[in-house]
Amino acid sequence: MIDFSHTINTTIKNTIASTLLETDYLLNKYPNGVVISKEIQNLCTGLSKHIEIPVLISGETGTGKGYLVQYLSNLRRENNKQLPVVSVNCALLNNDVAQSTIFGHCKGAFTGAQSSSIGAVGESDGGIFFLDEVHCLNIDNQRKLLRLLDNGSYTRVGESLERKANFQVISASNINLEEAVSRGEFILDLYMRIKGVEIDILPLHLRQDEIDDIVASYFRAKGIDVKNEDYLSIVEKCKGKVWPGNIRQLFYELDSMRFKASINESDNLDSFFCFNGELLSNESDRSNGTGSVEYLELAIEEHLCGRQTPLMLERVMESIEAMIIKYTIQHTYSIQEVMDKLYLSRGKLDFKRRKYNLM
Numbered sequence: 001m002i003d004f005s006h007t008i009n010t011t012i013k014n015t016i017a018s019t020l021l022e023t024d025y026l027l028n029k030y031p032n033g034v035v036i037s038k039e040i041q042n043l044c045t046g047l048s049k050h051i052e053i054p055v056l057i058s059g060e061t062g063t064g065k066g067y068l069v070q071y072l073s074n075l076r077r078e079n080n081k082q083l084p085v086v087s088v089n090c091a092l093l094n095n096d097v098a099q100s101t102i103f104g105h106c107k108g109a110f111t112g113a114q115s116s117s118i119g120a121v122g123e124s125d126g127g128i129f130f131l132d133e134v135h136c137l138n139i140d141n142q143r144k145l146l147r148l149l150d151n152g153s154y155t156r157v158g159e160s161l162e163r164k165a166n167f168q169v170i171s172a173s174n175i176n177l178e179e180a181v182s183r184g185e186f187i188l189d190l191y192m193r194i195k196g197v198e199i200d201i202l203p204l205h206l207r208q209d210e211i212d213d214i215v216a217s218y219f220r221a222k223g224i225d226v227k228n229e230d231y232l233s234i235v236e237k238c239k240g241k242v243w244p245g246n247i248r249q250l251f252y253e254l255d256s257m258r259f260k261a262s263i264n265e266s267d268n269l270d271s272f273f274c275f276n277g278e279l280l281s282n283e284s285d286r287s288n289g290t291g292s293v294e295y296l297e298l299a300i301e302e303h304l305c306g307r308q309t310p311l312m313l314e315r316v317m318e319s320i321e322a323m324i325i326k327y328t329i330q331h332t333y334s335i336q337e338v339m340d341k342l343y344l345s346r347g348k349l350d351f352k353r354r355k356y357n358l359m
Contacts, residue, residue: 026213026220033221034064034071035214040199044068047197048075051168054149054194058173059201062248065172068201069130072170076128084127086120091136098141100157103148109158121154124167134171134194135180139187146190169194176335178350179359204243204250205280206333211238214247218254230270241277322356325349329358 030036036044047055055072057065066087073085093101100109104119121129131137137145148154152164171194180186204211215235219226234257243249253275260272328338339349353359 026217029213030217032071032074033217034067035210035217036064036068036071036201037210040068040201043197043199044072044075048072051076054168054196055170056173056177056195056198057170057201058176058198060203060246061174062243062246063201063203064247065201066130066132068199069128069170069172073128076168084124085130086124086127087130087132088120089132091133093137093141098137099144102141102145103154103156105157106159109156113158117156119156121148121165121167122163125165127167129165129167129169131169131171131194133173135173135175135177135186142187142190146187146193149190149193178346182350182354182359200336202336203334204246205241206337208239211235214250215254218251222258224258226269227267230268233270234273237273237275240280241275242280243277318356321352322358325352325356326358 026033030041047053057068059065069085069087073083076083088102099105100113100117100119102120104117104122105113107113107116131145144154148165149169152166153162154165155162177186177191177195181188181191204214207214212235215231215238219231234254238250245252253273257269257273261267261269264272266272325338325342328341332338332341335346335349338344339346342349344352350359
């Protein structure tokens with residue numbers, strides 16, 4: 001007997017795979033080649049017309065913050081001329097080279113300065129000044145950067161001439177800068193100056209519905225013709241996994257797969273995709289153990305059973321609230337998910353976390 005359901009399903013899957021692997025489909029859905037949501041696309045389109053607005057991109061390591069900066073740059077093309085994008089990785093700066101790297105220097109300003117440099121600020125004039133891992137700047141350099149962002153004025157190392165630069169500042173961080181401010185590690189005024197419009201890029205394990213497009217975009221970007229069966233199998237192996245390194249890790253695994261296939265002179269890519277990442281917990285898995293109901297029961301038992309003195313209801317409610325927040329944080333994957341589940345704004349959630357020592 002012919003299994004028509006299997007044949008139909010296979011045909012449908014192959015049709016979907018063919019569509020996803022088509023260049024026109026990907027270009028229509030992601031005009032600049034970066035797989036991001038329609039919401040972020042629309043936000044970036046608006047930002048490209050208002051270069052005076054700073055942008056703060058938040059997201060875990062490897063989520064594609066640099067790709068998003070390039071996407072914004074592509075939207076800001078003027079007269080078919082690519083505007084400059086100058087990227088500074090703040091994690092690589094130290095006290096000896098930070099000022100020179102950012103602001104430039106004149107010849108002879110210090111030992112080894114055999115020629116003048118306009119610095120990252122000068123290079124980014126008229127374009128985008130991208131501060132990657134901005135949280136890594138020390139307080140002294142944060143103060144100097146704050147002056148620059150306040151009025152566009154700066155001086156190169158070794159000279160007194162005040163210069164001006166006009167650029168859109170885009171910053172990126174993989175930590176919560178509000179928490180860094182509360183710890184005294186980041187200047188509040190600088191945070192207020194760079195945050196402008198905030199874009200939060202979700203980790204890969206929260207973008208399961210986009211993995212099909214991300215894998216397809218990888219193959220199209222590399223100019224690789226992949227068989228539908230291989231593509232579908234690879235996507236299936238990618239889904240439902242924890243990706244600590246996010247898209248960067250996914251692309252690394254795909255690069256490794258291609259390398260293994262090439263040295264074995266095989267075009268069956270799927271057989272060389274050997275990622276064995278940790279499986280995501282589903283909702284039923286997350287509910288195992290002590291649930292919110294048990295937390296409430298324990299709290300009530302603690303405050304009521306065998307009690308001889310009057311009950312302070314306000315203190316009980318605070319205790320229960322703290323337990324609910326703690327439980328939610330422990331059983332979700334991101335602060336955004338905590339906010340969604342508890343219907344709290346970021347400010348209110350951080351306030352309560354500080355109040356109950358849950359930071």
